[in-house]
Amino acid sequence: MADQMQWANALSTRPSLEAAVADVVQRTLSSLTAPVDLGLVFISSAFTSEYSRLLPLLAEQLSVPVLIGCSGGGVIGTTQWGNTQELEAQPALSLTLTHLPQVNVKAFHIVPEELPDLDSSPDAWIDLIGVPPSPTPQFILLSSSFSSGINDLLQGIDFAYPGSVTVGGQASGDGMGGRITIFHNDQLYREGTVGVALSGNIVLETIVAQGCRPIGKTYQVTKGDRNIILELDEQIPLIVLRDLIANLSDEDRMLAQHSLFVGLAMDEFKQDLLQGDFLVRSILGVDPTAGAIAIADYVRPGQRLQFHLRDAQASAEDLEFLLESYQKQRASEPSAVGALMFSCLGRGEGLYGKADFDSQLFRRYLQDIPLAGFFCGGEIGPVGGSTLLHNYTSVFGICRTLGNRE
Structure with missing residues (x-):
């Protein structure tokens, strides 16, 4: 049997960070039967004072070659009962671990001062990212809310990596001016963008629900x-x-x-x-x-x-329309193995009047895949062939193997 891509997520609501880390590590590792190639971690702003403790706690229990993550005003993941929850304004930790055979995984941290001029050649951007344009990489980006360079970075990636797909979001806090953080392997940063480029037998497909x-x-x-x-x-x-x-x-x-x-x-x-x-x-x-x-x-x-x-009904109908279209287009393709959700702080319970709306609607159409993510200060996803920074949007990145796709 060929080596299969694997994707596991766990969400913990333990109020102690030590207990939450132990919980998510144990549950994700128990779901995998192959080595971990990439980890994604999202931590609730309720843990603001403990951000610096997260990576050392994870390192005590988990060995992962590449790890990126960030803080969020809310986090999204799978509870121990198997249902997906969007937890806003309360302690929560979401950990995703993946096994990605035949995929090269390259992580990076970029600050605005390092960005090439927008008139630069594609080579300048390729040198910055450190990944060749072929095979076409798929990108996940997590940016600091105050990173002035994110729009230029998105343009640069589109320019240097034609055909690539980029999803992600801007780290967020508690909405009261609280601190944010982004994680790259064993380092914690307040500024810039962390990301991962995935090249090989992998594709990220997107749903960008602008809610209008x-x-x-x-x-x-x-x-x-x-x-x-x-x-x-x-x-x-x-x-x-x-x-x-x-x-x-x-x-x-x-x-x-x-x-x-x-x-x-x-x-x-x-x-x-x-x-x-x-x-x-x-x-x-x-x-x-x-x-x-x-x-x-x-x-x-x-x-x-x-x-x-834009209102709650328009947002619901927009997402359902896009999910129905996606399901019809992908019926004959290899099954998705996992998904990421980057949702605006202005959506969630504040928009719909009830929790878990977008994630539950997503699970109605793609039932058996882990879904993880966070509530963002801005969402990253493609519209009309260009990767853009959005507001009031839910961006989904759905991961599958290339299969027979050209």
Whole structure:
């Protein structure tokens, strides 16, 4: 029998860090029948004062060649009863251990000062990461919330590693300005990005649920300056928006007062734009005099956009639509072995009014694979072929062997 990829996760709610570490190590190791190649650890911000103790405690009980991890305002994993939980604002520790045959595993820590100029050649990025572009690597990145270089790093990886998939998130704290941390092997860092490149018989497939639904029609930016929309369909943007809102239902009109976003079409050639074809960005403000709208991204003339609304129902329907589509597309492929979930601090119980919503919906479609992750200050995942930093999103990275895929 060929050596099989294995993936095990355990989530502990023990309030003592020693007990939590012993719990997750024992349970993950008991699920594996082959050597560990990679570990991923997510620690709740409830343990903020004990972050520095985590790696020494793990090292006493566990030998793993590559380990990355970070802190989160909440963590996600599998309880001892076998169900997946999203634990927010309480002590929790999630450990994932994997056996990855025929996969090269390379970890790295990068600070913004090391990043090449965006005009640099792909070789500069390849030298920085330390991994060749072939076979195409798959990346998991965990960044400090204050790492100004993350957007440049994502662009650089897309440029130097065409066809690669990158998922991850920004470490988070308790939402009260608490400390964050990222882990790389036996080191703890406050800044930069830690990551792992996985090359060989492995693929990461993604679901990026931005939690919005489009309203109205698609417009074209006919004049723009950096992140400011000056004209839509040769009309004043604020007048276009006011007309759109006037035609909404009472419920949606109320929602538009605080949950209105812009979706930027990511494929300029696609005629019929569907849910998932848009990159959702916040509206930063309006200029009543000029009628312009400022958003949290750059716009360019000719780009198409559609206004979006976000609420719990839209988020639920968006994720279910994407999970159904994924399940249909992957029916004939090798079974997934594990998955990671990077969810915004603004989702979870605060959005849905109940715990474990996104993870339970995921498990309804992919039942028998371990799921682990954390609540992020920003989520990393691809939309329309580009890897981007998101907000209010749940990004899933689903791991499987290449199988017969080309």
